[in-house]
Amino acid sequence: MTQPIFLVGARGCGKTTVGVALAQALDRGFVDTDNYLLTRTNMSVADIVAQEGWDGFRARETQALKSVTAPDVVVATGGGMVLAEGNRQFMREQGVVIYLRAPAQILADRLEAFPEEGQRPTLTGKPITDEIVEVLAAREALYRQAAHHVIDASHAPDAVVDAVLAALHMARAS
Numbered sequence: 001m002t003q004p005i006f007l008v009g010a011r012g013c014g015k016t017t018v019g020v021a022l023a024q025a026l027d028r029g030f031v032d033t034d035n036y037l038l039t040r041t042n043m044s045v046a047d048i049v050a051q052e053g054w055d056g057f058r059a060r061e062t063q064a065l066k067s068v069t070a071p072d073v074v075v076a077t078g079g080g081m082v083l084a085e086g087n088r089q090f091m092r093e094q095g096v097v098i099y100l101r102a103p104a105q106i107l108a109d110r111l112e113a114f115p116e117e118g119q120r121p122t123l124t125g126k127p128i129t130d131e132i133v134e135v136l137a138a139r140e141a142l143y144r145q146a147a148h149h150v151i152d153a154s155h156a157p158d159a160v161v162d163a164v165l166a167a168l169h170m171a172r173a174s
């Protein structure tokens with residue numbers, strides 16, 4: 001398979017972490033849309049949102065998605081990539097979309113341990129657990145709509161990689 005693989009899911013589900021390991025396992029390139037924007041603009045997500053609002057960030061992440069999409073690449077998207085119908089359709093048409101799914105409490109524990117506030121400015125102004133519950137309620141259907149495969153992402157990264165490979169019927173590169 002030479003189609004790009006897109007990882008979607010909420011903040012903290014492991015798109016970036018699992019994406020790096022998956023790309024390594026498949027001997028593919030890896031790109032993260034948030035890191036792409038950081039490198040290209042020299043601005044964090046928080047900087048972009050402060051200057052251009054969330055609408056500005058969303059427009060930029062759609063452009064980033066288009067720019068990074070290429071054969072044989074693993075793409076870690078930002079948690080809100082699925083909000084735009086056009087992004088969901090683009091990913092489904094261009095490649096294989098994997099939803100890394102984990103319960104709210106696991107996401108909250110991971111984000112509290114490693115908040116990365118510059119890349120994850122608050123979406124609701126609420127405490128982290130409340131925010132995640134609210135965001136998941138609003139987006140769960142969108143992650144599912146976008147996805148070809150739903151993978152339990154509550155296990156260790158290597159186990160999640162193995163589950164993705166099994167869903168794709170792909171073997172680790174030697």
Ligand SMILES: Nc1ncnc2c1ncn2[C@@H]1O[C@H](COP(=O)(O)OP(=O)(O)O)[C@@H](O)[C@H]1O
Pocket residue numbers: 009010011012013014015016017018076110111113114153154155156157160
């Ligand atoms: N499967 C996992 N098991 C335990 N911790 C994880 C797992 N995946 C990610 N993490 C940790 O959770 C935090 C967020 O992971 P990250 O890959 O940045 O998520 P995302 O890109 O989906 O927001 C990081 O500190 C990372 O080390």
Ligand SMILES: O=C(O)C1=C[C@@H](OP(=O)(O)O)[C@@H](O)[C@H](O)C1
Pocket residue numbers: 009010011012015016034045077078079080081119120121123
């Ligand atoms: O859920 C979201 O709306 C966002 C998730 C973040 O990416 P991660 O999911 O990689 O944390 C980042 O794109 C931005 O802060 C917005």
Ligand SMILES: [Mg+2]
Pocket residue numbers: 015016032034076077078
């Ligand atoms: Mg990420």
